[in-house]
Amino acid sequence: GAVVSQHPSWVICKSGTSVKIECRSLDFQATTMFWYRQFPKQSLMLMATSNEGSKATYEQGVEKDKFLINHASLTLSTLTVTSAHPEDSSFYICSARDPWGVGYGYTFGSGTRLTVV
Amino acid sequence: DAKTTQPPSMDCAEGRAANLPCNHSTISGNEYVYWYRQIHSQGPQYIIHGLKNNETNEMASLIITEDRKSSTLILPHATLRDTAVYYCIVRVEAAGNKLTFGGGTRVLVKP
Numbered sequence: 150g151a152v153v154s155q156h157p158s159w160v161i162c163k164s165g166t167s168v169k170i171e172c173r174s175l176d177f178q179a180t181t182m183f184w185y186r187q188f189p190k191q192s193l194m195l196m197a198t199s200n201e202g203s204k205a206t207y208e209q210g211v212e213k214d215k216f217l218i219n220h221a222s223l224t225l226s227t228l229t230v231t232s233a234h235p236e237d238s239s240f241y242i243c244s245a246r247d248p249w250g251v252g253y254g255y256t257f258g259s260g261t262r263l264t265v266v
Numbered sequence: 267d268a269k270t271t272q273p274p275s276m277d278c279a280e281g282r283a284a285n286l287p288c289n290h291s292t293i294s295g296n297e298y299v300y301w302y303r304q305i306h307s308q309g310p311q312y313i314i315h316g317l318k319n320n321e322t323n324e325m326a327s328l329i330i331t332e333d334r335k336s337s338t339l340i341l342p343h344a345t346l347r348d349t350a351v352y353y354c355i356v357r358v359e360a361a362g363n364k365l366t367f368g369g370g371t372r373v374l375v376k377p
Contacts, residue, residue: 183364192351192367194367242310244309255365259308260308260309262307
């Protein structure tokens with residue numbers, strides 16, 4: 150089946166620095182990828198929809214200048230958390246849509262746990 | 267997309283069937299019912315989906331009521347590895363359409 154690889158799986162960074170998270174579709178091309186954020190004991194919250202070759206679409210309340218998304222190829226989307234602060238500490242998860250995988254077409258990465266100290 | 271309502275948590279015994287309910291009373295005719303689960307600190311995993319008919323695969327069965335206002339996910343023989351948060355989602359099947367997660371049901375399988 151479709152596989153989505155997400156790296157790194159965990160990262161610790163200092164407050165004020167930027168962190169980049171990669172999301173790759175390994176065996177299919179994904180024109181659309183999604184980025185979610187999840188705080189402890191809470192559900193996944195969609196942050197943005199990443200479209201290959203065009204600007205991402207951000208959900209209401211998500212700062213696009215803070216969470217930079219780049220989808221430069223059909224197999225790679227990146228999320229950069231700029232000037233990270235402790236409140237950005239969270240579990241970030243990406244998802245890619247295999248256009249030929251109807252129903253089970255949404256495949257998720259294993260997540261990245263970001264801790265900002 | 268239609269909103270879903272699920273119980274926040276439930277326990278079930280290992281080896282027994284686990285029946286997870288989901289209410290989606292405002293579902294539209296072209297909206298599918300999807301089930302995903304998330305094991306602790308991992309990304310969500312697809313389980314099953316359906317439109318009108320009951321569905322079964324190697325993981326679970328999905329029973330959708332005739333009026334489509336509710337559904338039940340059945341794990342036929344729950345194991346300890348089935349402990350997870352289970353999400354019921356209804357959405358239109360369309361390219362690029364996003365998945366929106368509700369609160370889900372936290373299932374604890376006990377020995």
